[in-house]
Amino acid sequence: MRWGMVIDLTKCTRCHGCVAACRVEHFLPLWVTWVKLAAYETEERGAADITTFPVRCNQCADAPCVDVCPTGATSQRKDGIVTIDANKCIGCRYCVIACPYQNRTFIFSWRDPGYFPGYPKTRYEKKGEELYPHQKGTTTKCNFCVEKIDYGLANGLTPGIDRDATPACVNTCQARALTFGDIDDPNSNVSRLIARKNAFQLQRVLGTDPSIYYIDGEVGGKDNKAPEHAMTGIHIQQKSTVDPRSKRLIEEGRKEEE
Amino acid sequence: MQGGRQWITPHEWMTKPTQQTEWIEGQGLLIWMAEVFSALGMGMYLVSVVMDHWWGALVGWLIIVFLKLPFHFFYLGRPWRFWRAIPPFTKSWHSWIARGMFFTTVFSIFALIQLVTTFVLDHSLVAASAVGTLTVIDWIMRFLAGLFALLTGIYCGFMMSYCKSIPFWNTGLLPIVFVIMGIADGLALIMGVGLVTGGVDFHTLEIASQWALIGNAILIGSYLISASYQSTIGELSVRELLVGRVALSFWIGVIFLGIIIPFALSLISIFVLKTNIPEILIIAIISHTIGAFALKYCVLKVGIYRPVVTRAPVM
Numbered sequence: 001m002r003w004g005m006v007i008d009l010t011k012c013t014r015c016h017g018c019v020a021a022c023r024v025e026h027f028l029p030l031w032v033t034w035v036k037l038a039a040y041e042t043e044e045r046g047a048a049d050i051t052t053f054p055v056r057c058n059q060c061a062d063a064p065c066v067d068v069c070p071t072g073a074t075s076q077r078k079d080g081i082v083t084i085d086a087n088k089c090i091g092c093r094y095c096v097i098a099c100p101y102q103n104r105t106f107i108f109s110w111r112d113p114g115y116f117p118g119y120p121k122t123r124y125e126k127k128g129e130e131l132y133p134h135q136k137g138t139t140t141k142c143n144f145c146v147e148k149i150d151y152g153l154a155n156g157l158t159p160g161i162d163r164d165a166t167p168a169c170v171n172t173c174q175a176r177a178l179t180f181g182d183i184d185d186p187n188s189n190v191s192r193l194i195a196r197k198n199a200f201q202l203q204r205v206l207g208t209d210p211s212i213y214y215i216d217g218e219v220g221g222k223d224n225k226a227p228e229h230a231m232t233g234i235h236i237q238q239k240s241t242v243d244p245r246s247k248r249l250i251e252e253g254r255k256e257e258e
Numbered sequence: 259m260q261g262g263r264q265w266i267t268p269h270e271w272m273t274k275p276t277q278q279t280e281w282i283e284g285q286g287l288l289i290w291m292a293e294v295f296s297a298l299g300m301g302m303y304l305v306s307v308v309m310d311h312w313w314g315a316l317v318g319w320l321i322i323v324f325l326k327l328p329f330h331f332f333y334l335g336r337p338w339r340f341w342r343a344i345p346p347f348t349k350s351w352h353s354w355i356a357r358g359m360f361f362t363t364v365f366s367i368f369a370l371i372q373l374v375t376t377f378v379l380d381h382s383l384v385a386a387s388a389v390g391t392l393t394v395i396d397w398i399m400r401f402l403a404g405l406f407a408l409l410t411g412i413y414c415g416f417m418m419s420y421c422k423s424i425p426f427w428n429t430g431l432l433p434i435v436f437v438i439m440g441i442a443d444g445l446a447l448i449m450g451v452g453l454v455t456g457g458v459d460f461h462t463l464e465i466a467s468q469w470a471l472i473g474n475a476i477l478i479g480s481y482l483i484s485a486s487y488q489s490t491i492g493e494l495s496v497r498e499l500l501v502g503r504v505a506l507s508f509w510i511g512v513i514f515l516g517i518i519i520p521f522a523l524s525l526i527s528i529f530v531l532k533t534n535i536p537e538i539l540i541i542a543i544i545s546h547t548i549g550a551f552a553l554k555y556c557v558l559k560v561g562i563y564r565p566v567v568t569r570a571p572v573m
Binding site: 036038039053055064067068069070071072073088089090091092093094096097098099100101102106107108109135136137138139202203206208 | 272273276278280333334335336337339340342348350352353355356417420421422423563564566
């Protein structure tokens with residue numbers, strides 16, 4: 001069993017719902033995000049615009065963060081989820097450097113002024129410190145809502161199918177762009193999506209084998225790719241106004257993928 | 259990004275080549291200092307053990323124990339948990355930080371024993387019957403402490419070269435560059451110690467230092483060439499180093515002060531003056547040490563991540 005997620009970029013409306021749901025679920029400090037939307041400028045309809053690309057910890061099968069952690073605070077469960085034991089983390093930030101997906105955040109001791117700097121913490125923040133404490137001076141990241149998965153499995157629920165056993169970001173996605181399930185099971189919803197829609201992983205060349213897959217095509221489309229009018233993240237990225245070096249890198253990435 | 263759009267969470271850095279900051283900015287400067295002192299201490303101790311210079315070995319040991327380790331310690335987010343990273347308290351032997359902590363700890367112990375045994379032997383503080391045994395222990399400790407000094411110096415390079423996320427570091431040449439630079443630093447520093455304590459052959463050290471500097475220059479050149487061929491991001495890092503934001507530190511710090519000045523002053527001492535003038539030696543040592551700081555600074559500063567989103571459409 002290996003839990004994984006498929007993100008359908010043709011469905012994603014860039015609403016930031018997953019970002020907000022994750023923050024609420026895990027009582028994240030205001031400047032910490034586990035789910036991120038990589039944003040870049042585009043020139044659509046003649047004016048600079050912004051589009052986004054949802055990213056989070058890729059729960060890699062061969063996770064560099066697990067290899068580099070000197071204390072064993074970062075470890076991988078049998079179901080593939082990479083977790084952090086904050087009580088063991090010494091805050092060396094080697095994992096932050098080694099993660100090719102830049103999806104780890106160090107909780108700086110002096111950077112958490114609360115939701116309303118200069119004012120007492122809200123009841124929500126206080127409850128969060130009690131229910132889901134984040135230790136300053138340690139590293140944090142997405143854990144696929146592991147507590148929900150464990151709760152669901154213990155109660156006979158199926159992650160990805162039953163809401164109580166499914167990550168918050170998947171539950172909240174209004175466009176149903178996120179699908180969660182067992183990627184080791186060829187008959188699971190995620191495995192079928194990956195196979196049918198030609199899903200891909202980010203930076204596959206690094207050999208980390210992420211558990212997050214992206215879809216940028218439509219069923220039955222030419223070469224299984226979305227038409228340009230779908231304006232998926234990748235289409236828009238091609239039109240991005242980011243600096244020329246990045247455009248060159250994007251091209252380089254494409255060649256490496258091929 | 260336009261100012262009016264800041265309400266959106268702008269993780270635009272994931273789509274662009276982004277410089278790493280964790281290990282070089284803010285508190286990350288402590289890692290830079292720790293890495294520099296790793297190389298200086300390692301080089302100083304190794305050269306001193308080979309040259310049989312007790313004071314030099316002591317200074318090398320002091321640099322590792324009282325400069326490198328504290329800088330590492332205060333960098334940690336949870337410093338008082340440092341023991342969790344030292345085998346056997348951790349099972350994560352695959353981590354270069356855990357390995358480095360082990361190498362440094364073992365070096366500190368072996369080198370301390372070696373310093374004591376050598377001191378006792380040099381000052382005839384034991385009975386004649388124990389000298390033979392103590393000499394054997396001293397040589398074993400010299401070998402083991404020297405080995406672990408080398409490992410302490412080289413692990414920093416491996417720690418960085420392991421990171422696939424930063425292509426400029428992800429090369430096997432990096433640890434070798436750091437070790438050779440560390441040995442060249444050691445050769446320079448021991449001359450400084452020798453000026454105070456005596457007991458060093460300046461001529462031999464200067465010749466050795468020249469070869470180390472030449473080797474270092476070739477290695478740095480090879481490293482930059484291979485890094486620029488390795489990937490586009492590696493090439494970008496090299497460009498930042500040579501003509502970008504870090505160029506001043508690289509050309510003045512690493513090349514001019516770290517290599518050219520010490521090399522030129524060494525040549526002048528040997529072939530023109532035919533003697534060692536302390537003032538020139540001190541200038542060369544200071545210049546060389548600045549070069550050691552600059553090299554690590556530059557390498558850390560131009561560590562650039564691959565963009566996360568690099569796949570382009572096939573349309």
